Amino acid sequence: MKILIVEDEPQMLENMRQSLEKEHYNVEAVSNFKSALERIGVYNYDCILLDIGLPDGNGLELLKQLKKMNKTGGVIIVSAKDSLDDRLNGLDLGADDYLPKPFHMAELHARVKAVMRRRNFEGNKIVEIGNVLINLESRSVQIEGEEIVFNRKEYDILMYLITNKTRLVTKAALAEHVWGDHIDQADSFDFIYSQMKNLRKKLENATINVEAVYGVGYKLQIS
Amino acid sequence: MKLLNYTSRYLAFLLLLLISVWAILFYYAMLEEIYDSLDDGLENQKFLMVERAAEDPSILSQDDPEFKKHIYNFTPISKENYQNFKESYRDTLMYMLNEKDFEPVRVYESAAIYGDEYYKLKIITSMVEEDDLVHDLAAYIIGLYLILLASILFLNNLLLKRIWKPFYFLIEQLRKFKIEKGESIVIQESPIEEFNLLNSTVEKLTQKSTNTYIAQKQFIENASHELQTPLAISINKLELLLEKNDLTESHSQDIATVLDNLERLTRLNKSLLLLSKIENKQFEFEEVVSFAELTKHIVADFEDLAEHREMKIMIASNQELKFQINEDLAIVLLINLIKNSLIHGKKGELIKIDILPDRWHISNLGDPKSLDETSLFERFAKAGSNKRSTGLGLAIAKAIADRYSINLSYNFKGAHIFVLQFPKT
Numbered sequence: 001m002k003i004l005i006v007e008d009e010p011q012m013l014e015n016m017r018q019s020l021e022k023e024h025y026n027v028e029a030v031s032n033f034k035s036a037l038e039r040i041g042v043y044n045y046d047c048i049l050l051d052i053g054l055p056d057g058n059g060l061e062l063l064k065q066l067k068k069m070n071k072t073g074g075v076i077i078v079s080a081k082d083s084l085d086d087r088l089n090g091l092d093l094g095a096d097d098y099l100p101k102p103f104h105m106a107e108l109h110a111r112v113k114a115v116m117r118r119r120n121f122e123g124n125k126i127v128e129i130g131n132v133l134i135n136l137e138s139r140s141v142q143i144e145g146e147e148i149v150f151n152r153k154e155y156d157i158l159m160y161l162i163t164n165k166t167r168l169v170t171k172a173a174l175a176e177h178v179w180g181d182h183i184d185q186a187d188s189f190d191f192i193y194s195q196m197k198n199l200r201k202k203l204e205n206a207t208i209n210v211e212a213v214y215g216v217g218y219k220l221q222i223s
Numbered sequence: 224m225k226l227l228n229y230t231s232r233y234l235a236f237l238l239l240l241l242i243s244v245w246a247i248l249f250y251y252a253m254l255e256e257i258y259d260s261l262d263d264g265l266e267n268q269k270f271l272m273v274e275r276a277a278e279d280p281s282i283l284s285q286d287d288p289e290f291k292k293h294i295y296n297f298t299p300i301s302k303e304n305y306q307n308f309k310e311s312y313r314d315t316l317m318y319m320l321n322e323k324d325f326e327p328v329r330v331y332e333s334a335a336i337y338g339d340e341y342y343k344l345k346i347i348t349s350m351v352e353e354d355d356l357v358h359d360l361a362a363y364i365i366g367l368y369l370i371l372l373a374s375i376l377f378l379n380n381l382l383l384k385r386i387w388k389p390f391y392f393l394i395e396q397l398r399k400f401k402i403e404k405g406e407s408i409v410i411q412e413s414p415i416e417e418f419n420l421l422n423s424t425v426e427k428l429t430q431k432s433t434n435t436y437i438a439q440k441q442f443i444e445n446a447s448h449e450l451q452t453p454l455a456i457s458i459n460k461l462e463l464l465l466e467k468n469d470l471t472e473s474h475s476q477d478i479a480t481v482l483d484n485l486e487r488l489t490r491l492n493k494s495l496l497l498l499s500k501i502e503n504k505q506f507e508f509e510e511v512v513s514f515a516e517l518t519k520h521i522v523a524d525f526e527d528l529a530e531h532r533e534m535k536i537m538i539a540s541n542q543e544l545k546f547q548i549n550e551d552l553a554i555v556l557l558i559n560l561i562k563n564s565l566i567h568g569k570k571g572e573l574i575k576i577d578i579l580p581d582r583w584h585i586s587n588l589g590d591p592k593s594l595d596e597t598s599l600f601e602r603f604a605k606a607g608s609n610k611r612s613t614g615l616g617l618a619i620a621k622a623i624a625d626r627y628s629i630n631l632s633y634n635f636k637g638a639h640i641f642v643l644q645f646p647k648t
Contacts, residue, residue, distance in 0.1 A: 012456050105462045106462075153527070170479070191532075215479075
C-alpha cells in the first residue's frame with residue numbers, strides 16, 4: 001500500500017508519516033505543489049493525503065491533474081480551512097474524503113482505511129480478527145461462527161477499534177467518530193462507558209477484547 | 224421640522240417684523256410729506272388772498288368764522304397783536320356735508336397787513352383722512368407680506384430643494400447604509416463645494432468603518448484558521464506519544480490532561496470560527512428543513528449522553544415544522560439548544576421538547592432561579608462553573624436564529640424554557 005502525503009507544515013507531515021508507517025504503509029511525503037505534481041506524474045499511489053493550502057499552489061489543482069491523468073488512487077483532502085466550498089469543490093473534483101484539521105490520528109487511519117476499502121472493490125469485504133468475522137457490507141458480526149447482533153454504535157466502536165488495532169484510541173476520538181462531531185461539548189466522555197460495557201459483554205466469547213488504558217482511552221487486545 | 228420649513232419660518236417672522244416697522248416709518252414719512260405739501264398750499268393761498276385783497280378789499284370785511292361761504296376769513300387785529308403774531312398750522316374737525324360727519328381739516332392762521340389795518344387770516348383745507356389712510360396702507364402691506372411670503376415659500380421649495388438635493392440624497396444613502404451589508408455609499412456630484420466636501424468626507428468615513436468592520440471579522444476568522452495547524456500538530460504529537468508502550472500510568476494521564484485541554488481549545492476555536500462564518504454569511508445554500516425530523520435524529524444522537532446524566536429527552540408534541548434554512552446551521556442550532564439543556568439540566572429530570580407549526584420549545588429543570596436574559600446569549604457568558612463549556616453555544620444558536628429572523632428567547636417558569644419563534648412566511 002503506497003501513500004503520498006502532500007503537506008507543507010513539516011511537523012504535521014512528520015506526525016502523519018510516523019503514524020502511518022506504524023501500519024506498514026509505504027509512505028512518501030512532499031511539501032510543495034511542484035514536487036507533488038512530479039510525484040503523481042511518475043508513480044501511482046493507493047491514497048494521497050492532500051493539503052490544499054500549499055505555498056506554491058492550490059491542492060485542488062492537483063486533484064484536477066490527477067483526474068486528467070486518470071489516476072485511480074484515493075484522495076483525502078486535509079485542510080486547516082474547513083470551508084464548505086473547498087469541501088464541495090474537492091469532492092466534486094473526485095476527492096474521496098475531506099478531513100479538517102485538527103483531527104485525531106485514529107480518525108486519519110479510519111479514513112485512510114475506508115478509502116482503501118472503497119477503492120479496492122475486489123478486496124476483502126470480510127474482516128477477520130481473532131475468532132471474529134465481520135461482514136462489512138451487511139455490518140454483521142460472527143464470533144466463533146455464531147451471529148451476534150450489535151447495535152449501530154457498538155458496531156461502529158468495534159470497527160473503529162479494529163481499524164486502529166495497534167494504537168490507543170482516546171475517548172475523545174472515539175466519541176467524535178461514533179457519536180459525531182457535535183457531541184464534543186458534552187461535559188465528559190464518560191457516557192461512552194455504558195456502550196462499552198455492552199460491547200465487552202458481546203465480545204465475551206471472542207478472542208479479542210477492549211481494554212481500557214488508564215482511563216485515557218481504549219485499545220483492542222488480541223489474545 | 225424640515226430644513227426647508229425651518230428657514231421659511233424664520234424668514235416669515237423676520238419679514239413680518241421688517242414690513243411692520245417699515246410700514247410705520249412709511250406711514251409717518253408719507254403723512255409728513257402730505258402735511259408739508261398741504262401747508263405749502265395753504266401758505267400759497269395766503270399770498271393769493273393778500274394779492275386779491277388789493278384788488279377786492281371787500282373780502283377783508285366779510286365775517287365768516289364758521290367758513291360757511293369761503294375757505295378763508297379775515298379778522299381785524301391790533302398792531303401789537305400783529306407784531307406778536309405767530310403763524311400756526313393746526314388740525315381741527317369740521318362738519319362735512321357730504322360725509323355727514325366731522326372730518327379733520329387743516330387750519331392755517333397767519334397775519335396780514337392791508338394799508339395800516341392789521342388782520343388775522345385763517346385758511347382751511349380738507350385733510351387726508353388718517354384712519355382711511357391707515358386702513359388702506361395696512362391692507363396693502365398685508366397684501367405685500369402675503370405675496371412675499373408666498374413667493375419665498377415657492378422659491379424655497381423650488382430653489383432650495385434643487386440646491387439641497389445632493390444633501391437629501393446623501394441622507395437617504397446614509398439612512399439605508401448597513402455596515403454588515405458591505406455596500407458602499409453612492410455619491411452624487413454637486414456643483415456646490417460644501418456638498419462635495421461633505422460627500423467625500425462621508426464616503427471616506429463609511430469606507431473606513433466598513434474596512435475596520437471587515438478587518439475585525441476577518442481577524443477572528445484568520446486567527447482561528449492559523450490556530451488549527453499548531454493545534455493539530457500538538458494533538459497528534461501527544462497521541463503518538465500516548466501510543467508508546469513504555470509510559471507509566473501517571474505520565475499517560477498527564478498527557479491525556481494536556482490532550483483534553485488542547486481539545487477544549489480546538490472546540491473553542493471551532494466555535495469562534497463557526498460564529499464568524501455565520502456572521503460573514505458563509506452558509507448560503509438553503510433548503511426546506513423539517514424541524515420535527517431533525518429533532519428526532521438529534522435526540523437519538525444524544526440518547527447515550529442523556530442516559531449517562533440520568534436524564535430523558537421527550538418530544539411531547541410533534542407537529543410538522545418546516546422552514547427554509549441552511550441544514551447544517553439548523554442542525555447546529557438545535558444541537559446547541561438540546562446540549563445546553565442536557566448540560567445545565569438537573570440530573571434525573573426530564574427535558575421536554577414541543578414542536579408546533581411555528582414554534583420550537585425546549586424546557587428543562589435546573590437551578591430554580593431565572594438566568595440573566597440580557598447576557599445569556601452573549602459570547603463567553605458562562606452559567607455555572609462548567610469547565611468544558613466554551614460559553615459560545617447559545618451565542619452560536621442566537622447568531623443562527625438572528626440570521627434567519629427566528630426569534631430565540633428565554634424565559635423561566637419553574638423550568639428553563641428556550642423558545643424558537645419562527646417568522647411567518
